[in-house]
Amino acid sequence: xxxxxxxxxxxxxxxxxxxxxxxxxxxxxxxxxxxxxxxxxxxxxxxxxxxxxxxxxxxxxxxxxxxxxxxxxxxxxxxxxxxxxxxxxxxxxxxxxxxxxxxxxxxxxxxxxxxxxxxxxxxxxxxxxxxxxxxxxxxxxxxxxxxxxxxxxxxxxxxxxxxxxxxxxxxxxxxxxxxxxxxxxxxxxxxxxxxxxxxxxxxxxxxxxxxxxxxxxxxxxxxxxxxxxxxxxxxxxxxxxxxxxxxxxxxxxxxxxxxxxxxxxxxxxxxxxxxxxxxxxxxxxxxxxxxxxxxxxxxxxxxxxxxxxxxxx
Amino acid sequence: xxxxxxxxxxxxxxxxxxxxxxxxxxxxxxxxxxxxxxxxxxxxxxxxxxxxxxxxxxxxxxxxxxxxxxxxxxxxxxxxxxxxxxxxxxxxxxxxxxxxxxxxxxxxxxxxxxxxxxxxxxxxxxxxxxxxxxxxxxxxxxxxxxxxxxxxxxxxxxxxxxxxxxxxxxxxxxxxxxxxxxxxxxxxxxxxxxxxxxxxxxxxxxxxxxxxxxxxxxxxxxxxxxxxxxxxxxxxxxxxxxxxxxxxxxxxxxxxxxxxxxxxxxxxxxxxxxxxxxxxxxxxxxxxxxxxxxxxxxxxxxxxxxxxxxxxxxxxxxxxxxxxxxxxxxxxxxxxxxxxxxxxxxxxxxxxxxxxxxxxxxxxxxxxxxxxxxxxxxxxxxxxxxxxxxxxxxxxxxxxxxxxxxxxxxxxxxxxxxxxxxxxxxxxxxxxxxxxxxxxxxxxxxxxxxxxxxxxxxxxxxxxxxxxxxxxxxxxxxxxxxxxxxxxxxxxxxxxxxxxxxxxxxxxxxxxxxxxxxxx
Numbered sequence: 001x002x003x004x005x006x007x008x009x010x011x012x013x014x015x016x017x018x019x020x021x022x023x024x025x026x027x028x029x030x031x032x033x034x035x036x037x038x039x040x041x042x043x044x045x046x047x048x049x050x051x052x053x054x055x056x057x058x059x060x061x062x063x064x065x066x067x068x069x070x071x072x073x074x075x076x077x078x079x080x081x082x083x084x085x086x087x088x089x090x091x092x093x094x095x096x097x098x099x100x101x102x103x104x105x106x107x108x109x110x111x112x113x114x115x116x117x118x119x120x121x122x123x124x125x126x127x128x129x130x131x132x133x134x135x136x137x138x139x140x141x142x143x144x145x146x147x148x149x150x151x152x153x154x155x156x157x158x159x160x161x162x163x164x165x166x167x168x169x170x171x172x173x174x175x176x177x178x179x180x181x182x183x184x185x186x187x188x189x190x191x192x193x194x195x196x197x198x199x200x201x202x203x204x205x206x207x208x209x210x211x212x213x214x215x216x217x218x219x220x221x222x223x224x225x226x227x228x229x230x231x232x233x234x235x236x237x238x239x240x241x242x243x244x245x246x247x248x249x250x251x252x253x254x255x256x257x258x259x260x261x262x263x264x265x266x267x268x269x270x271x272x273x274x275x276x277x278x279x280x281x282x283x284x285x286x287x288x289x290x291x292x293x294x295x296x297x298x299x300x301x302x303x304x305x306x307x308x309x310x311x312x313x
Numbered sequence: 314x315x316x317x318x319x320x321x322x323x324x325x326x327x328x329x330x331x332x333x334x335x336x337x338x339x340x341x342x343x344x345x346x347x348x349x350x351x352x353x354x355x356x357x358x359x360x361x362x363x364x365x366x367x368x369x370x371x372x373x374x375x376x377x378x379x380x381x382x383x384x385x386x387x388x389x390x391x392x393x394x395x396x397x398x399x400x401x402x403x404x405x406x407x408x409x410x411x412x413x414x415x416x417x418x419x420x421x422x423x424x425x426x427x428x429x430x431x432x433x434x435x436x437x438x439x440x441x442x443x444x445x446x447x448x449x450x451x452x453x454x455x456x457x458x459x460x461x462x463x464x465x466x467x468x469x470x471x472x473x474x475x476x477x478x479x480x481x482x483x484x485x486x487x488x489x490x491x492x493x494x495x496x497x498x499x500x501x502x503x504x505x506x507x508x509x510x511x512x513x514x515x516x517x518x519x520x521x522x523x524x525x526x527x528x529x530x531x532x533x534x535x536x537x538x539x540x541x542x543x544x545x546x547x548x549x550x551x552x553x554x555x556x557x558x559x560x561x562x563x564x565x566x567x568x569x570x571x572x573x574x575x576x577x578x579x580x581x582x583x584x585x586x587x588x589x590x591x592x593x594x595x596x597x598x599x600x601x602x603x604x605x606x607x608x609x610x611x612x613x614x615x616x617x618x619x620x621x622x623x624x625x626x627x628x629x630x631x632x633x634x635x636x637x638x639x640x641x642x643x644x645x646x647x648x649x650x651x652x653x654x655x656x657x658x659x660x661x662x663x664x665x666x667x668x669x670x671x672x673x674x675x676x677x678x679x680x681x682x683x684x685x686x687x688x689x690x691x692x693x694x695x696x697x698x699x700x701x702x703x704x705x706x707x708x709x710x711x712x713x714x715x716x717x718x719x720x721x722x723x724x725x726x727x728x729x730x731x732x733x734x735x736x737x738x739x740x741x742x743x744x745x746x747x748x749x750x751x752x753x754x755x756x757x758x759x760x761x762x763x764x765x766x767x768x769x770x771x772x773x774x775x776x777x778x779x780x781x782x783x784x785x786x787x788x789x790x791x792x793x794x795x796x797x798x799x800x801x802x803x804x805x806x807x808x809x810x811x812x813x814x815x816x817x818x819x820x821x822x823x824x825x826x827x828x829x830x831x832x833x
Binding site: 029030031032035036037038039040041042043044045047051082083084085090093149152153155156157160163164165166167259260261262264268269272275276277 | 371372374377378379380453454455458509510511512526527528529530553555556557559560562563564566567569570717718719720721722723724725726735750751752753
């Protein structure tokens with residue numbers, strides 16, 4: 001418990017540093033909010049000065065950050081001067097889309113990956129093993145945007161019942177929601193499943209060679225009992241670590257998939273916000289992603305001792 | 314390990330997985346069709362029309378954006394005092410008539426009676442006063458620059474507005490009547506003070522806003538109080554924002570939208586699809602080459618002339634626009650005031666003359682320049698590549714540089730570049746096709762400034778002659794920019810879902826007022 005509290009405090013520190021870094025890096029990029037508002041039609045120097053003053057962009061970065069932090073601690077994470085939308089409301093709307101997509105893709109990749117991993121491990125070096133692994137290599141090599149575009153077109157032409165352009169909230173219709181999420185999640189899950197399968201196979205093979213497996217076999221324990229109870233359970237640790245890492249990177253890294261499938265998630269929102277130099281959204285969005293990362297890793301560390309008793313303190 | 318055992322297990326898992334997938338997909342397929350496509354209820358004569366647009370609006374505030382793509386929704390819900398029609402004539406809209414004093418300094422507009430805003434409040438002269446007060450206080454520079462000479466707006470009585478000018482302005486009515494409702498959209502004082510216009514459109518237009526999921530979907534419905542009976546024809550208009558071109562094609566092919574705007578690349582395949590109609594228009598979307606005339610060697614007019622003389626516009630159309638477009642000057646070719654390219658100096662490709670001009674300027678060995686452009690689509694990159702090879706023949710070596718759009722903007726508006734390209738949409742105020750933009754290039758040459766001042770003060774009848782002189786002078790100075798090509802645009806639609814489509818060269822979406830779902 002104390003360990004979790006420590007990790008939590010450290011996480012808050014990380015978030016503070018992340019928020020300042022994003023804030024500061026944003027000012028280093030040429031072209032700020034005033035550039036976006038003026039657009040390609042230009043303005044006089046005088047008009048620029050007035051606009052920058054009105055937006056508070058003429059203040060030193062530390063002062064701007066202090067203003068933001070002060071408001072943020074009171075729960076106001078800012079409002080875009082262009083869209084008039086509050087960062088928190090926008091993120092609350094977009095985060096569930098990304099989260100659902102990431103969780104679905106993760107679940108699909110774990111089910112498929114662990115199954116294929118076990119399948120190939122128990123048949124190590126047989127023809128089936130070699131064939132499946134060759135397929136896994138191809139799966140791993142397909143970039144999500146290629147798989148995405150192909151699935152979009154295939155979906156529109158041949159899989160109409162399985163396909164819905166754009167996101168439908170779960171609360172509105174479960175069926176339509178799954179239709180809008182199925183193809184995108186599959187396009188991400190394919191390479192992930194290949195990765196998980198390889199990891200499962202390697203880890204399981206290693207465990208299957210352990211003396212206690214031989215002992216279990218020798219005493220006549222049922223084979224599937226040996227594979228799933230004794231071997232797979234002990235082989236799980238590295239697989240779980242991998243999932244924690246994958247999930248963290250998924251939440252921030254779905255930009256291509258969201259774009260291709262026209263899903264209005266966190267990642268595509270961040271891209272649009274960077275495009276209009278809307279830093280209240282960019283900072284808040286980055287914080288949400290960083291927090292997810294921290295939480296996912298914390299969860300993995302908490303799960304670790306449960307699957308691997310040698311890690312218990 | 315006996316293989317048989319593991320195999321049996323494998324099959325069991327596979328069978329389980331298979332049945333889960335089957336069950337799931339069965340669940341997915343059995344979706345009530347009523348959820349998918351709202352049936353046309355009785356009395357909904359025009360039905361629902363769903364269209365795909367590539368670019369979502371960042372703001373609904375008509376004084377807060379300078380990009381054409383953001384304007385497209387404003388014209389659906391907002392209206393202006395007058396409106397410029399595609400033929401260039403100024404027609405009544407919220408004002409039924411207007412009087413101009415002989416000195417051109419006072420305009421009196423009589424407002425249409427019985428007009429209501431979407432929140433139910435009536436249109437009064439005070440709302441017009443508020444609109445202009447708000448524009449001057451909060452408008453972005455671009456919006457304010459549409460009305461540089463307005464001195465005061467006053468309500469003479471609830472039905473009459475007077476606008477006084479600082480000096481006569483031949484472009485005033487054309488800006489007031491921008492069909493895209495830029496800057497001049499009449500807002501309700503009451504509504505704009507209660508609701509942020511950036512997030513909700515409350516105007517007097519044919520459609521009123523129901524909901525907006527930012528970046529995703531805008532739902533509009535017929536304004537039952539609209540002053541013109543029978544407009545709009547559709548009961549409901551849903552605009553889905555699909556930036557990815559292939560995804561928009563997929564949405565159209567699957568029937569989840571009835572109308573979309575193809576790109577030069579996706580249109581090739583769409584033209585072959587049966588059951589789909591594709592309309593091509595010669596648009597006003599003009600690409601212009603800008604030269605950073607503040608810094609050497611581009612401050613030398615002969616270097617700029619050499620560049621202009623190296624451009625082969627027909628080849629650009631063929632290679633960069635895939636044949637879908639036309640050569641152009643600053644005015645789109647169909648514009649009544651456009652000077653034919655054959656009459657404009659330095660508009661014909663002449664490599665020998667370009668080399669000679671470079672030698673005259675002291676650059677016999679050629680020049681090295683950087684050509685930058687924003688990340689706004691493939692067409693920009695293709696034009697850049699073709700230009701690079703064309704200019705190379707005259708000894709002008711281009712380094713190509715594609716930039717993130719705001720980084721590009723930052724350099725553009727500070728004139729911090731050698732060569733770049735801009736894209737101009739349709740303008741209801743013809744002067745916008747030719748006036749230099751603040752900060753984008755070096756100082757305006759005196760002879761051009763004289764002509765520009767004359768144009769502002771002139772009567773509308775004198776304008777074509779002056780604009781002709783301005784075009785010739787600008788072509789001779791290769792300043793502030795030189796028009797190169799104008800691109801075709803397309804709208805593709807399913808006749809089974811949409812009827813009444815009429816797309817024109819302005820790129821206006823006002824035809825959404827006449828679309829409807831066909832009766833079965």
